[in-house]
Amino acid sequence: MHMSKRRAAVAGASGYAGGEVLRLLLSHPDVEIGAVTAGSNAGERLGVLQPHLVPLADRVLEDTTPETLAGHDVVFLGLPHGQSAVIANALPEETVVIDCGADFRLTDSAAWEKFYGGEHAGSWPYGLPELDGQRDKLAHATRIAVPGCYPTVSTLALAPAVAAGIIDATGIVVVAASGTSGAGKAPKPHLLGSEVMGSASAYGVGGTHRHTPEIVQNLSGLTDAEVRLSFTPLLVPMPRGILATCSAPTTVTAEEAYATYEKAFADEPFVHLLPAGVWPQTKSVIGSNAIHVQVTVDEDAGRLVAVAAVDNLAKGTGGAAVQCMNLALGLDETAGLSTVGIAP
């Protein structure tokens, strides 16, 4: 039976996350693109702001209001933090709303207040289908919170080890380097080319980055043991991609660790455990919805070391959003998404 296409609107279509959702929807077999909306750029043609989205070049950006977003099967929100609740609450309950922002990711209001400040909007089903039991919760959900980019890569790099109990989860260290698009398109002085080019820098050091509680929340859901995390993000001079190096105390061998990961990811369409000894690199995942993972054990240090690479805008945001939409609408989870990257 031929099913008519689902109609999707994208709010924040002039931004990086919204742009990536649109790029993916343009080759999705079951979706047609309805309203595209923005803030200060409303009234502008999409072709001026997102010239890579050729089939949408003549589309005019509308204001982001419940009215312009009404009448769609699915609405993607790629808006700054704090903007999603008002829009989502004004849309019908049966509309699938997929929020790329952070507003509905955390379940713990105290953690929200500590790391984001202000009132906690609430929590929605968390859009990481690879977490144990999560795929079922996303099937036919009508509100979904897409994970942060660092939490996606860090959680998946560590999930098999935490779930199998092969690491001491109180000693987790994650250091993750991100490209600049992770910070969004709005101009910021620390993102000027002259600040970023030819330099790598740490930020959000000392347990202060807002993705810390999100990673802890994800990993805590996989174990009864206490989870303690030291997370340090780095900004590196590339447009896309995150490479996360994650480690924790262990007593297993490298072979046992690899076998644990192999088993955990065997049926995951987007998680690719590289052949033993091959280490993830961001260039292999750019534009793809894949996350590449490798694991070993540093026997002298007694630590399991897992490294993972993801495209922050694809599996790290836009791709995850489309994957979640597929589950919510009862479509093939992989529709419109590819594991094939671009090289060199």
Ligand SMILES: NC(=O)C1=CN([C@@H]2O[C@H](COP(=O)(O)OP(=O)(O)OC[C@H]3O[C@@H](n4cnc5c(N)ncnc54)[C@H](OP(=O)(O)O)[C@@H]3O)[C@@H](O)[C@H]2O)C=CC1
């Ligand atoms: N970049 C990334 O790697 C990731 C981003 N995210 C999340 O996705 C969301 C969007 O991020 P990103 O695309 O990077 O940000 P951008 O700054 O690139 O884009 C923000 C978008 O929101 C619009 N906007 C800003 N203010 C308003 C407003 N008051 N009313 C309506 N629209 C507004 C902008 O429109 P205009 O152009 O008109 O100003 C633009 O389309 C954020 O919540 C972010 O946390 C999540 C994971 C990863």
Ligand SMILES: CC(=O)N[C@@H](CCC(=O)OP(=O)(O)O)C(=O)O
């Ligand atoms: C390089 C860079 O600045 N990255 C962003 C994270 C982007 C992302 O996933 O975050 P949210 O959706 O939670 O905003 C940051 O560290 O704030």
